[in-house]
Amino acid sequence: MVKGICELLWLKKLLAEISVAPNSEMNLFCDNKAAITISHNTVQYDRTKHVEMNRNFIKQNLKEKIIQLPFVKSEDQLADILTKAVSARNYYNSLDKLGIRVIYAPT
Incomplete structure (x- = not known):
């Protein structure tokens, strides 16, 4: 998910340079409900400690309304x-x- 967000941020900056920047949230489609739930959850559990830095990066972009994580089958x-x-x-x-x-x- 983090690599996908990094690609989206790069594309957003690239589009901004050519004056076509998106003015709404970008969708990062995910087929993993657990990952989406962990990303939106405000509480950090012991079992998610190993992904803390990635989780914080994702949460920051969700909070700033840069991305959204819709579920796709x-x-x-x-x-x-x-x-x-x-x-x-x-x-x-x-x-x-x-x-x-x-x-x-x-x-």
Whole structure:
């Protein structure tokens, strides 16, 4: 999540340089309800100590309304086809949603 936020912040600065800066919160879609809950929770538990610095960075950006973390179901997560093995159905559904055509498919 932190790397995604860093990329969003970089893109926001890049867009600001060319005078196209977004004036609303940026969405970082997440398919992990536990991570979203921990990010929004004001209480820090012992089991989250190992991610304290990352959690604080995320909370700071949430509080400043730079980002928001909407939940997306795993089967609707388009980035999954680029990062892990998915079923053939999810793979082809994601390709359709991204507008990518398989050039080797029979016509």
